Amino acid sequence: MEKIILASNNKHKISEFRQMLNCEVLSLEDIGFNQEIIEDGKTFFENSLIKAKAVSNFLKKQGIVANVIADDSGLCVNSLGGQPGVYSARYAAEHDDKANRQKLLQQLEDKSDRSAYFVCMIVKLFSDGHYVSVEGRTYGNILTEETGDTSFGYDCLFFSDDLKKSFGQATKEEKNAVSHRGRALKKLLELKEN
């Protein structure tokens, strides 16, 4: 069975990838990677490539030959000019989901257009240095209050056009079937070279 290194320690992302990929998925913790990766790219693509390269270089130094998958994802709100976008994890405060959601609700207080979409960019970097990239999106609206499970990012504020409920109210299977990550992964798996 193929082993893939996923350039993330986010337990929600790791569990979504494990459910959707038919191979062994190892996290950064699993491979003993504990360096800080500076995600200073301006786009989801730049950030995912930065993460994939950092992990691939680490593996090379250990003499490990393995392919790396990195994703960069975020929420883009139309009336906020696409914000928080690549800053989704640190919109109000670094990795403080609750504070990030509160800031989003405040920013939208006087907006009538609450349409938004999640983006997921996945880069798969092969051990020989070449890579492929795919993007997935999912559309919806930002609710005025948290609904359902509040444990992952903006899930409880995102009312999905596809599911007609918030991602916080959806089962893992329902979310994976329509999510930005699910759609990007589906594209990756459909590539001849993946």
Ligand code: IMP
């Ligand atoms: P990343 O780890 O740099 O890709 O940051 C992604 C951030 O976007 C997360 O910390 C969440 O705030 C948000 N995000 C991305 N995907 C999802 C999702 O599926 N549900 C909820 N929030 C998400």
